[in-house]
Amino acid sequence: MSTPVFLLFGATGDLARRMLWPSLFHLYCDGLLPAGLRLIGSSRSALENAAFRETLRSNIGKYSNQPELDVAALARFLETIEYVAVDVGEAAEFQRLADLINSYPAPELLCYVSTSPSLYKTVARNLHAVGLARSNTRLMLEKPIGHDLASSQDILNAVGALFAEDQVFRVDHYLGKETVQNLLALRFGNSLFEPIWNAQCIDHVQITIAETVGVEGRWSYYDDAGALRDMVQNHILQTLALVAMEPPASLDAAAVRNEKVKVMQSLRPLTAHSVQQHVVAAQYVAGISGESRVPGYLQEEGAVSGSRTETYVAIQAHIDNWRWKGVPFFLRTGKRLETRYSEIMVQFREVPHNIFEGAQGALSPNRLVIRLQPQETITLELMSKRPGLNQVQLQPVALNLSLTEAFQRDRRRIAYERLLLDALHGNGTLFVRRDELEAAWAWIDGIHAAWQQVGMTPKTYPSGTPGPVAADRMMEQAGTRWHG
Ligand code: BG6
Numbered sequence: 001m002s003t004p005v006f007l008l009f010g011a012t013g014d015l016a017r018r019m020l021w022p023s024l025f026h027l028y029c030d031g032l033l034p035a036g037l038r039l040i041g042s043s044r045s046a047l048e049n050a051a052f053r054e055t056l057r058s059n060i061g062k063y064s065n066q067p068e069l070d071v072a073a074l075a076r077f078l079e080t081i082e083y084v085a086v087d088v089g090e091a092a093e094f095q096r097l098a099d100l101i102n103s104y105p106a107p108e109l110l111c112y113v114s115t116s117p118s119l120y121k122t123v124a125r126n127l128h129a130v131g132l133a134r135s136n137t138r139l140m141l142e143k144p145i146g147h148d149l150a151s152s153q154d155i156l157n158a159v160g161a162l163f164a165e166d167q168v169f170r171v172d173h174y175l176g177k178e179t180v181q182n183l184l185a186l187r188f189g190n191s192l193f194e195p196i197w198n199a200q201c202i203d204h205v206q207i208t209i210a211e212t213v214g215v216e217g218r219w220s221y222y223d224d225a226g227a228l229r230d231m232v233q234n235h236i237l238q239t240l241a242l243v244a245m246e247p248p249a250s251l252d253a254a255a256v257r258n259e260k261v262k263v264m265q266s267l268r269p270l271t272a273h274s275v276q277q278h279v280v281a282a283q284y285v286a287g288i289s290g291e292s293r294v295p296g297y298l299q300e301e302g303a304v305s306g307s308r309t310e311t312y313v314a315i316q317a318h319i320d321n322w323r324w325k326g327v328p329f330f331l332r333t334g335k336r337l338e339t340r341y342s343e344i345m346v347q348f349r350e351v352p353h354n355i356f357e358g359a360q361g362a363l364s365p366n367r368l369v370i371r372l373q374p375q376e377t378i379t380l381e382l383m384s385k386r387p388g389l390n391q392v393q394l395q396p397v398a399l400n401l402s403l404t405e406a407f408q409r410d411r412r413r414i415a416y417e418r419l420l421l422d423a424l425h426g427n428g429t430l431f432v433r434r435d436e437l438e439a440a441w442a443w444i445d446g447i448h449a450a451w452q453q454v455g456m457t458p459k460t461y462p463s464g465t466p467g468p469v470a471a472d473r474m475m476e477q478a479g480t481r482w483h484g
Contacts, residue, residue, distance in 0.1 A: 001036075001105065001106065002105070002107065002108040002136070003036055003038060003104040003105050003106060003107050003108065004034040004037045004038070004424065005038045005040065005101055005104060005107045005108065005109045005110070006112070006424070007040045007042060007097065007110070007112070008041050008042065008111075008112045008114060009042050009043070009086075009088060009111070009113050009114060009115050010043060010112075010113070010115040011041030011042050011043045011083070011114075012041075012045055012047075012052075013114055013115070015142065016041075016114055017059045017063065018059075018063045019063070019173075019414055019415075019416045020112065020114065020420070021056055021059060021060055021063075022059070022063045022064045022065070022414060023416040023417040023420055024039065024420060025064060025073075025074065026066065026414065026417055027417055027421060028073070028077045028080075029066070029070055029073050029077075032421060033424070034424055034425075037080070037424075038080065038082070038104055038107075039080055039081045039082070040081070040082045040083070040084060040100065040101070041056075041081060041083045041084075042084045042085070042086045042097065043085065043086075044085065044086070044087050044088075045085060046085050047083055048083070049082060049083050052083035053079075053083075056078060056081065057074060057078060060074060061074075065411075065412065065414065066411075067411075084097055084100060088115060088119050088126065089119070089122055091125075094129065094130040094132070097130070098130035098131060101132065108136045108137075109132060109134070109136070109137045109138070110137075110138045110423055110424055111127065111132075111137065111139050111140070112140040112420075112423075113139060113141050114142050117141075117142070117143075117144055117146070120141055120145070120155050121154075121158040121159065124139065124158060124162050125158070125162070127162075128162045133163060135164075135167075137163070137167060138167050138168075138169060138426065139159065139163055139167060139168050140169045140171055140423050141168065141169070141170050141171065142171050143170070143172060143234050144225065144233070144234070145437060146441065147225075147229065148441060148444070148445050149442050149445050152437060152441050153438065156434055156437070156438075160434070165433070165434055166426075166428060168434075169423045170431050170432040170434075171419055171431065172234045172235060172238050172431075172432050173235075173415045173416060173419065174234070174235040174238055174239060174415070175238055175415075175419070175430040175431070175432075176416055176417070176419040176430060177372060177373070177415045178403075178412070178415075178418075179370065179371070179372040179376045179403070180238075180372060181418075181430070182370075182376075182403070183239075183242045183243060183344070184242065184251070184256075186370070186378070187242075187243075187247075193368075194247065196348070197323075198323045199324055199325050200349075201348055201349055202346055202348055202349065203348060203349045203350070203365060203480075204327055204347050205243060205244075205327065205329045205330070205344065205345065205347070206329075206330045206332075206343075206345040206347070206482065206483055207236055207239055207240055207329065207330070207331050207332075207343075207344050207345075208332050208341070208342065208343050208345075208482075208483075208484060209231055209236060209332075209333040210332075210334060210337040210338075210340060210342070210466075210467075211333070211334065211335050211336070211340055212290070212338070212340045212464075213335060213336070213340075214294060214297070214311075214335055214336050215297070215300055215311070217302075219300050219301060219303050220302055222311075223303075223304070223307050223309045224309075225309075226281075226309040226310045226311070227281075227310050227312055227313040227334060228281075228310065228313050228444055228447060228448070229444060231313075232331060232444065233440050233441065233444045234432075236333060237264060237267075237443075238260075238432070238436075239344065240263065240331065241260035241261075241263040241264060242260070243329075244263045244319055244324060244329070245259035245263050246323070247259075251429060252429070253427065253428035253429040253433075256429050257433040257436060260436055261435045261436045261439055262321070263319060264436055264439035264440050265439045266319045266320050266321045266324075267319060267320075267439075267443045268317070268318040268320050269443065269446040270315075270447050271446075271450055275447060275451060275454060275456075276454055277474070277477070278315060278316035278474070279313065279314070279315050279316075279447060279450075279451075280313065280314040280315075280459065280468060280470045280471045280474050281310035281312065281313050281456055281458045281459070282310060282312040282313075282334070282458050282459040282461050282470065282471070283297045283298075283308075283310060283458040283461075284297050284311050284312070284336040284460070284461055285297070285298075285461070285463065286299065286462070287462035287463030287464040287465065288463065288464045289336055289463050289464040290464070294336065294463045294464070296463065297309075297311050297336075308456070310458045311334060311335045311458075312332070312333070312334030312337075312458075312468060312471075313331075313332065313333060313334070314330065314331070314467070314468075315330070315331045315332070315447075316330055316474060316478060317330075317331055328478060330482075332482070334461075336463040336464065337464075337467055338465055338466050340373075340374060341371065341374065341484065342371070342373045343370060343371045343372060343483075343484055344369070344372070345367055345368070345369045345370075345483040345484070346367065346368040346370075347367050347480070347483075348365050348366040348368075349365060350363065351363065356392060359391065360391060360392070360393040360394070361386070361394040361395050362394075363394060364381070364383065366381055366383070367379075367380070367381040367483065368380050368381075369381070375404055376402070376403035376404050377401065377402050377403065377404075378400075378401040378403065379398045379399065379400050380398065381396045381397070381398050381399075382396065382397060382398075383396055383397075418430065419431070466482075
């Protein structure tokens with residue numbers, strides 16, 4: 001019998017504190033962790049087991065979304081955790097980990113690397129050096145993997161030389177979100193949508209991830225990334241792939257990822273010409289967010305003056321394949337916007353002939369709106385006659401499905417709970433395969449190259465507003481407007 005072992009590098013970091021440990025604790029409470037699982041936390045800090053467990057106790061208390069914290073279960077959970085201080089840059093220090101792990105009978109290791117991505121290669125190499133890169137070892141790697149295609153391939157090659165593709169689980173936490181997975185159910189569990197899910201019936205699609213937060217103390221990381229690398233390269237393109245892919249043969253990891261990668265590979269590259277019409281980049285300046293006055297991007301702590309990094313980006317993308325010929329996909333994301341929400345809006349074509357000419361109220365096209373957060377709702381906007389004896393008056397009404405209400409009794413899970421559980425069971429469906437990542441980077445690199453050619457300077461938008469006017473203008477030129 002083998003012993004499952006979970007090893008977390010970066011065990012005292014922000015992601016671990018806020019998401020990973022609380023997720024593991026929830027899985028523990030529900031009896032979902034594999035029997036006999038050993039948990040090891042590791043970071044550079046010199047901490048005793050007891051001190052590490054104490055910090056976990058207070059962090060889990062703070063970040064767990066359980067209605068009531070099960071204090072007794074938390075005490076038992078903490079007992080199962082060991083802490084080993086390791087400087088991942090020091091190969092010799094990995095021996096301590098190897099000694100502990102090898103003291104368990106037939107260990108089967110899942111190693112979550114939540115460190116700076118610049119250390120991924122080193123971690124892989126050092127695991128290998130102490131004999132921990134076995135055929136039954138799995139690695140979970142957080143985004144961003146690289147900064148562009150070349151740097152990403154550098155990491156992928158180094159890790160790939162020591163671990164096979166099915167041993168590497170690349171995390172995009174959007175894929176762990178219930179509503180993102182629900183896209184598969186909506187599209188392929190209903191016969192209603194698939195026949196109309198194409199260029200004949202769909203006019204365009206909008207995908208929005210709007211945030212109210214600023215750079216949250218991560219100025220130097222963010223400045224290097226910008227909205228394009230931080231959000232579009234991963235979360236938005238992954239969501240787009242699920243919206244646009246062909247029906248997979250099954251829910252199997254290979255089947256789903258084969259279809260997703262085709263979407264990424266069919267994205268039309270942007271050129272120096274098209275980037276000026278089809279991409280808007282902008283940076284937030286000071287403004288009012290909620291009730292408070294907030295600084296502009298260039299006044300944030302750690303900011304370097306003159307940065308031209310975009311904190312907002314809107315793109316008119318095209319997928320060059322049979323299904324989506326001529327259908328624009330409008331993608332946008334930004335920080336310090338007016339409201340926090342993520343949604344997918346599918347706008348259907350207008351009716352071929354309007355028999356209501358002259359009736360009051362214009363005929364609007366049908367829209368399917370899938371809100372991913374903060375509330376989980378699916379709305380279908382349909383035209384309806386307003387009750388009354390007067391002249392026909394039309395109005396769009398919403399057929400509304402609140403998932404939060406429909407599934408009231410089901411607890412909302414942290415996205416990482418799903419991902420951790422799947423990786424523990426070796427199921428890669430909700431992780432990003434190497435070719436998907438490469439295709440996504442290639443497309444993003446194309447936009448950066450085009451920006452460079454045209455000397456892109458971001459527009460500005462005041463914090464707390466819906467974004468730059470140039471993005472509205474881009475929509476007007478495309479004959480439409482933003483939803484929401
Ligand atoms: C992360 C980005 O990947 O996703 C952050 O690095 C962003 O900049 C975050 O704030 C958004 O995630 P969520 O789940 O809050 O929408």
